Amino acid sequence: MSGTDINLSMEPSYLVSGGNTLWSWLTTHDHKRIAILYALGITFFFFLGGAAAVLVRLELATPAGDLLTAETYNKTFTFHGIVMVWFFLVPSIPTTLGNFLVPMMIGARDMAFPRLNLFSWYLYMAAGLFTIAMLLLGGVDTGWTFYTPFSTMFSNTHVILAAVGVFVVGFSSILTGINILVTVHSLRAKGMLWFRLPLFVWAMYATSIVMVLATPVLAMTLALIALERLAGIGIFDPALGGDPLLFQHFFWFYSHPAVYIMVLPAMGVASELITMGARQKIFGYRFMTWSMLAIAVIGFLVWGHHMFVAGQSMYASMVFSILSFVIAVPSAIKVFNWVGTLYKGHLDFHAPMLYGLGFVGLFMLGGLTGLFLAATALDVNLTDTYFVVSHFHYIMVGGSVMAYLGGIHYWWPKITGRLYSERLAKFAALLMFLGFNLTFFPQYLLGYEGMPRRYHEYLPKYQMLNVLSSAGASILAVSYLLPLAYLGWSLFRGARAGPNPFRATGLEWTTPSPPPAHNFTVPPVVTEGPYEYRP
Amino acid sequence: MTDLARAHLQEQFDQPTQQKQAATLGMWQFLATEVLFFGVLFAAYTACRYRFADGFAEAARHTHVVFGSIETAVLLISSCGAALALRNVELGGRRVAAALLAGTAALGTVFLVLHGVEYASEYREGLVPGLRFDHAGPHARAVELFYCLYFLITGFHSLHVIIGVVLMTVMAVKAWRGRFGPGYATPLENAALYWHFVDIVWIFVYPMIYLVGRASA
Numbered sequence: 089m090s091g092t093d094i095n096l097s098m099e100p101s102y103l104v105s106g107g108n109t110l111w112s113w114l115t116t117h118d119h120k121r122i123a124i125l126y127a128l129g130i131t132f133f134f135f136l137g138g139a140a141a142v143l144v145r146l147e148l149a150t151p152a153g154d155l156l157t158a159e160t161y162n163k164t165f166t167f168h169g170i171v172m173v174w175f176f177l178v179p180s181i182p183t184t185l186g187n188f189l190v191p192m193m194i195g196a197r198d199m200a201f202p203r204l205n206l207f208s209w210y211l212y213m214a215a216g217l218f219t220i221a222m223l224l225l226g227g228v229d230t231g232w233t234f235y236t237p238f239s240t241m242f243s244n245t246h247v248i249l250a251a252v253g254v255f256v257v258g259f260s261s262i263l264t265g266i267n268i269l270v271t272v273h274s275l276r277a278k279g280m281l282w283f284r285l286p287l288f289v290w291a292m293y294a295t296s297i298v299m300v301l302a303t304p305v306l307a308m309t310l311a312l313i314a315l316e317r318l319a320g321i322g323i324f325d326p327a328l329g330g331d332p333l334l335f336q337h338f339f340w341f342y343s344h345p346a347v348y349i350m351v352l353p354a355m356g357v358a359s360e361l362i363t364m365g366a367r368q369k370i371f372g373y374r375f376m377t378w379s380m381l382a383i384a385v386i387g388f389l390v391w392g393h394h395m396f397v398a399g400q401s402m403y404a405s406m407v408f409s410i411l412s413f414v415i416a417v418p419s420a421i422k423v424f425n426w427v428g429t430l431y432k433g434h435l436d437f438h439a440p441m442l443y444g445l446g447f448v449g450l451f452m453l454g455g456l457t458g459l460f461l462a463a464t465a466l467d468v469n470l471t472d473t474y475f476v477v478s479h480f481h482y483i484m485v486g487g488s489v490m491a492y493l494g495g496i497h498y499w500w501p502k503i504t505g506r507l508y509s510e511r512l513a514k515f516a517a518l519l520m521f522l523g524f525n526l527t528f529f530p531q532y533l534l535g536y537e538g539m540p541r542r543y544h545e546y547l548p549k550y551q552m553l554n555v556l557s558s559a560g561a562s563i564l565a566v567s568y569l570l571p572l573a574y575l576g577w578s579l580f581r582g583a584r585a586g587p588n589p590f591r592a593t594g595l596e597w598t599t600p601s602p603p604p605a606h607n608f609t610v611p612p613v614v615t616e617g618p619y620e621y622r623p
Numbered sequence: 624m625t626d627l628a629r630a631h632l633q634e635q636f637d638q639p640t641q642q643k644q645a646a647t648l649g650m651w652q653f654l655a656t657e658v659l660f661f662g663v664l665f666a667a668y669t670a671c672r673y674r675f676a677d678g679f680a681e682a683a684r685h686t687h688v689v690f691g692s693i694e695t696a697v698l699l700i701s702s703c704g705a706a707l708a709l710r711n712v713e714l715g716g717r718r719v720a721a722a723l724l725a726g727t728a729a730l731g732t733v734f735l736v737l738h739g740v741e742y743a744s745e746y747r748e749g750l751v752p753g754l755r756f757d758h759a760g761p762h763a764r765a766v767e768l769f770y771c772l773y774f775l776i777t778g779f780h781s782l783h784v785i786i787g788v789v790l791m792t793v794m795a796v797k798a799w800r801g802r803f804g805p806g807y808a809t810p811l812e813n814a815a816l817y818w819h820f821v822d823i824v825w826i827f828v829y830p831m832i833y834l835v836g837r838a839s840a
Contacts, residue, residue, distance in 0.1 A: 191635075198635035200645045266652045274645040275635065304656045308663035312775075320753040321771045323667050328771070329678075329764045334670050338663055606634070 099604035101505065106605060117202035118605055123188035124503070125209050129216060130180050131572075137171035138568065140164050145527075145561040148554050153545035161544035162229040163245065169232030170250060174257045175216060177484055178346060181353035182299070183212070183264055185495045186292045188503060190268055192596035192603065193286050195277025195612040200270040204263050211260035218253035222246045231542065233343070236324040236335040240316045248317055251310040258307040261349075265299030268292050277595070279614035283377070286594055286618040287370065290377045291356020294384040298345045298352070302388070306342035309335065336398055340391035348387040350484055351451070352380060354491030355422055358447045361494050362426050364592045365441030366433025369619040372425045379418035386415040396467045405464050412462035419455050423448060439513030440590070443494025446521045447487055454482025457532065472542075475535025478528045486524050493520070493571060500575060501589045505602040506582030512574045520567035526560025593620055628807040643809050650813040654820050657783075661824055664776050668831060671768055678765020680836030685750060685758075685766070686773070690741045691833035694734050695825065698784075701730035702822040705791065705815040712803045712811060720803075724795035727818065731788040738781055745770075773832055780828055783821045790814045 099105075102120045106112050113121060143164050147155045156164060187205065191198055199205050222228060228250040230239040239247050272285070272293050285293075313335070315321045322328025324335045363370045370376060392400060392408030426448050435441070457479040461467050470476060494517075501507055530553035535541075539550045546554070588597040595612050596603075628639035636642040672679045708723035742751075749757035751774070752767045760766075794814045797803065803811050 196635060200635065201649060202633075202635065262656055266649055266656075269652060270645050270649045273648055274641055300652055300656055301659060304659035305663050308660050312663070312667075315775070321775060322752070322768060323671070323771060323775075329671070329675060329768045331670060331674070334667060338666070611637075 099600075099609060101600065101602040102605045103505075103602050115206070117198070117206060119187050119191050119199045119202065119205060120503070120603065120607075122202075122205050122209055123184050123186075126179065126183040126187060126212070129209075129213060130176055130184060133171050133175035133216065134180075134568075137168050137176055138565065140168035140171065142561065142565060144168060145558040147544055148546070149558040151546050151548045151551050151554075156544055158544050159229060162231075162542070163227035165542065166228050166231050166250075167223055170219065170228075170254065172484075173232055173346070173350075174254050175212075175219065177350040177488055178261055178299075179212060179257075179264070180350075180488070180492050181357060181495065182261075182268065182292060182295055182349075183209075185288075185357065185492075185499060186264075186268060186295075186353065189499065189596055190271055190289055190292055191275065192599070192607050193289050193594060194272060194275060194280050195595050195608060195614065196271065196275035197606040197608070199267050200274055201267050205267055208260045208263040208267070211256055211263070215253045215255075215257035215260065218249055218256060222249040222253060225249065233339060234310065234313060234335075235339075236313065236316075236332040237326060240313055240324055241327075248314045251314045255307050255310050255314075258303045258310075261299050262303045265296035265303070268296040269300065277612045277614055281614075283374065284614055284617050285377075287359035287373070287376055287380075288353075288356035290380055291352050291359070294380040295349055295352040295356075297381075297384050298349050298387060302342045302345040302349070305338055306346075309338040309342070312338075333395070333398060333400070336395050337391070340394045341388075344391040344394065345384075345387045347480070347483065348383055350488045352383060354447060354451075354488040355380065357491040357495040357498075358426065358444045358451075360594075361440045361444030361491075361498055362429050362448070363619045363621070364498070364590055365436050365438070365444060366430050367436060367621045368429065368433045369617070369621060370425065371428030371431070372421070373617065373619070375421055376425055379421045382418040383415060386411065386418070390415055393462055393467075396464050397471050409462055409464045413459065416455065416459055416462075423452055423455070437514075438590075439510060439517050440494050440498035442514055442517035442521075443490055443497060446517060447491040447494060450482050450486025450490060450521075450524065454479055454487055457482065469538075470535060472540055473535035474531040474539050474541055477541050478531035478535060481528050481531075486528070490520065490524075493517075496571070496575070498590070499596070500578070501585030502596055502601045502603070504579055504582075505585050505600075506578045507585050507589060508578035508582055509574050512570065516567050516570040516574075519563060519570070523560050523563030523565075523567050527557050527564050528560070530554070530556045530560070594618060626806075627804045631807055631809075639807070646809045646813060650816050654816065657820060657824075661776075661779070661827075664772070664779060665827065665831070668772050668776065671765075671772060672835075675762070675765035675768065678762035679769050681760075681762050682766040682769035682773075683832065683834075683836035685748070686833050687741050687744065688833045688837065690737055691829055694737050695829050697730050697734045697737070698822050698825050701727045701734070702819050704730065705818045708794075708798065709808060709811055709815050712798060712808045713805055715805050717798060717801050721795050721799035724791050724798055728788045728791035728795060731784050731791060731818075735781060735784055735788070738777065742774075776828055777832065780821070780824055783824070787818050787821050790817065 102118055106116065106118070113125065116122060143156065147153070147161055153161070187199070225246050228245040228247055230243050230247060234247070234251065272289060312321070312323055316324060322330040324330045324332050326332055359370060359376060390408055390412045392404055393412045396405050457475070461470055461476060461479060497508070497513055534550055534553050537550070539546055585601045587600050595614070598612065599607055632639055632642055636645070704723045704727035708720040708727065711720040711723065745751055746755055749755050750770050752771050756767055758766050791814065794811050798811065
């Protein structure tokens with residue numbers, strides 16, 4: 089793309105310009121600095137939620153409930169769920185990579201609303217404080233789903249505090265969504281037509297639509313739960329004529345689209361990683377964009393598949409089942425197109441590519457088992473078993489976390505200006521893939537054999553697979569700690585990256601690494617599509 | 624007057640028109656999220672009403688339709704004030720616009736006061752669930768549920784009116800000080816959009832709470 093040479097002029101990078109005091113960071117309007125602020129928060133919560141997962145896996149290493157009491161176990165997996173869903177997975181890619189890259193990829197100087205961007209980070213951190221306060225005061229035991237009437241009538245734990253935390257973080261994600269949508273609409277560089285946008289930008293766009301339209305429903309629903317506990321308002325209270333099932337409808341109206349908030353950005357990252365690793369144009373660019381938008385839209389129409397056994401009408405279940413099969417079509421298109429992109433490519437198996445390929449494999453397994461669960465007859469058997477647990481971990485941990493880390497590796501040289509140890513990074517990617525499968529594949533089998541989720545003890549016949557799973561979890565933990573170590577090391581000792589270490593296409597690679605405060609010295613002019621790799 | 628717009632141009636934008644488009648698009652998206660906030664409450668109302676049609680009809684007959692109607696009129700007139708103020712600014716006006724905006728805020732306050740009176744009389748009649756509820760009869764439970772929803776929906780709406788009154792007051796002061804002009808009125812335009820939205824929500828609340836069920840008496 090044009091403008092390359094001019095942009096490599098000597099301008100101080102965003103890490104230097106504007107000063108490097110704590111205050112300059114806490115009051116910054118620079119989308120790149122805000123991305124880093126988010127990354128710090130998100131990394132903290134990832135390891136906090138991960139610690140809870142370690143406790144869960146330790147407890148489940150033996151059939152007896154010997155490490156944690158039943159109550160503590162409930163609080164542990166609830167905390168794990170709340171933190172991982174709302175404080176890691178939902179904000180992870182949009183607020184870090186999205187914040188950093190969307191303006192750069194479309195050739196803009198900043199996001200459309202820089203102050204709002206910073207404000208949403210403060211909301212995120214405030215919500216995090218509520219959640220940590222909830223933990224310190226004794227936690228909450230409802231599961232991350234807050235199902236009524238348990239959460240409103242029976243639970244004696246800090247439901248209100250937990251709900252407030254999620255409510256506030258919801259606003260943070262709404263504001264991020266609005267910001268991204270408006271930025272993509274109004275700040276594209278000259279020549280950056282809609283169908284010249286990198287697929288990562290399209291993914292952020294589709295994600296933002298879901299964030300903006302689904303999150304308010306969750307926020308209001310949690311407010312209703314808090315009000316029901318505080319003031320006895322009985323919308324979900326059967327004693328007052330309210331309807332506990334109504335809660336499930338509202339909750340999943342957000343929380344199923346939320347799955348796509350978590351996985352669409354990962355799809356965007358994977359598209360970038362795979363085209364770069366295969367060094368050729370993405371296969372079926374338009375199909376990729378339309379399938380992402382289709383997922384965003386159809387994602388709003390499948391929430392009832394979480395309620396097959398909750399007592400909704402059989403006909404509703406049938407419709408939701410069919411729609412859940414329908415949404416597999418655009419997802420499958422994406423998988424085929426990634427594979428198609430590899431075909432006859434000049435494959436380059438560096439660390440980001442390994443993460444990208446890992447994403448595709450694990451997402452495929454997670455997606456296919458989703459079809460099992462979408463089949464009403466089979467779902468009756470598999471509901472609330474470890475099969476479900478494994479299914480969504482394949483999508484969210486195997487898929488989203490893998491892609492998130494792949495993206496962090498891919499753009500690390502751009503963000504920090506430093507190169508990490510490629511050998512260690514490859515090792516970590518492979519270890520993660522193995523550790524993940526060892527952790528969660530046994531859980532498919534456990535679920536199929538009928539082990540229910542959310543109990544701290546189980547029948548001895550399930551022990552062998554549980555031990556395998558716990559062993560896998562320890563490998564997985566190491567593979568998550570490794571990048572923390574070598575990426576941290578690269579900050580101080582890594583070699584200088586240069587503007588484009590991966591010889592990738594895209595506007596973000598035409599600027600120095602790390603980029604100057606306003607990204608481009610000369611506003612870029614775009615003359616071709618995003619993936620014009622030339623062998 | 625494009626100087627005014629240039630002075631407000633933020634560094635990420637090239638043109639004032641670009642900035643205006645971005646701000647307007649952002650506002651519309653914010654309103655879309657608001658629709659979904661209220662949507663939850665309306666959906667809850669619909670689900671409950673479907674289950675307890677008779678009880679809800681009985682409860683609706685206890686609402687104060689005269690108050691509700693006056694409140695509707697007050698809000699509609701106030702919205703007109705906001706629209707006229709924007710037009711006045713676009714034509715280069717200043718004092719008339721400020722007066723119209725102050726009037727809008729005042730009418731919003733009247734709406735809130737009327738609603739307060741209404742809440743007080745509901746308290747006297749024992750129709751406030753949780754605090755004082757002594758309605759009896761075969762549909763007592765459904766009536767209580769209706770009043771839960773009534774206080775939720777009108778309360779959440781009133782919260783929006785309070786924010787709107789503050790917003791309109793700020794806009795009135797800014798307009799008085801000449802911060803807007805023919806080339807630059809984006810904050811005012813977005814504030815007016817918000818006010819109209821609050822108004823439109825009420826257009827749905829009014830028949831839901833006060834009118835439906837009254838006819839079958």
